[in-house]
Amino acid sequence: MSSGNVMAADDLRRREERIRLALLCMAFSSILVLAMIILFVFREGLPQIARVGVPEFLGGGRWAPTKGLFGIFPMIVGTVQVTLGALVIGVPLSLLSAICLSEFAAPRVRMVMKPLIELLSAIPSVVYGFIGVTVIVPLIRETLGGSGFSVLSAALMLSVMILPTVTSIAYDALRAVPAAFREGALALGATPWQTVTRVVVPAARSGLVTAVILGMGRAMGETMAVIMVAGNAVVVPTSPLHPCRTLTSNIALEMAYAAGGHQKALFATGVVLFVMIFCLNSLATFIVRRR
């Protein structure tokens, strides 16, 4: 009887071990896919960067692959400008709505508002692009001048697209602040607004920064919608009304007919984008860990 129990326990342990191994394989499979993507993109792209030369590739101002010019500097600037523009407009909106939802809204309002904001992220990006082309672009062309296809149009549109990401992560960060913090502050005579600005927000700081960085990654990675409104000219924009091209747009725009060195240069664009996004994500992870 007792030996039978030992056998059963042994069996169980072995089964547990097998399940653990199977799950581990599953977990590693996604890392494997990532590794293969990295390997592929770098293998295709790095030799082209080496051939063109790092300073010429990253710092070159002219992009005409069919004529042997491979400078992506304007696109790096374009990507940074569009992303920062989206953050400048979108982050205050997102953080304030997260604070409103988490600290001030009645539970019933919250129950309606939060899913609605999250619904924004379910709208396909091509729909945002379409709205951008038919509403934002003509509006800017008529009121501010230029062709309307501009850094400003792209930033405006992206600021709405990052709203759900930033708001919901910021909201979770604010909710994670223990209720005792708020109660303590209120008990000491702080007003609700003082409680939020002096206690809750500082306590949730690292989560809020993560929200912003993930929003930044979303803005930087958006392709379709940006192609539709940014104008895609390869120039360093010196005005928000100038057109620009982002790194992601460059790949999507030209991949259809690219061959040879041109195609490799698009992979190289992907390498640069990958490095930029990797740095951002590492920064986000680092900030979360420090919490």
Added chain:
Amino acid sequence: MAGSTSVQPVMEKIAEAFRKMKPGLRVDIEGGGSSAGVMAVRAKTAALGMSSRELRPNEPNEAHLWRQMLALDAIAIIVHPENAVASLSLAQVRDLFSGRIKTWKEVGGRDRPVHILVREEGSGTRSAFEELVMKDGKHETPVDDYALVQDSSGGVREVVCNDRDAIGFASLGALNASVRAVSVDGVTPTFESVRAGTYRLVRPFYLIGLQPPVGDAADLTRFSLGSEAAAIMQKEGLVGVFR
């Protein structure tokens, strides 16, 4: 078949008519661009390739291929229908696209800035445009850096029909009533002016192969050069080689 996405739509229609004569035959037509067409023919993944540009004689991959001209396609310079400028010289078109002419006033229009639209690097229409318009003898003027880029003829057309200050280019076959083609050096791009050879912004469409085609591919090639195919091509704004 594989190759130029400019040739692809009309080739699909021709193949459809061809299949009516030869029921049961399957013709697969893929895009990918003229260079992809050359590669597909060389890799023998396609019996016929489609090219919307001349083969490059000093490119070892392209030098010894068989080719048959299929049709002529005109590149039209398009503006908003309300644009007062109806006629430009080739030099003016070049100056507009290079950014040397900055306002419509300089070519007889309103005092408004010119918004330039081009196709992306690598597109067959773009390279044909650069070859036909931006090149003056040996010297090629680059397109203005601030030119807006769209990745399809439809995209260019949509922007031009919504912006009164825009100028772009597209295949004659890709035009519709929402935009207007300006005359270049006094000649409006039409089926007749292309066939007569008076409209000069014209590029050839070729069928290409490793060797002259045999079997079904040869039948399809013959059919594509016939009168029925020429009628289909005319409907698409192309001038077939059948006279």
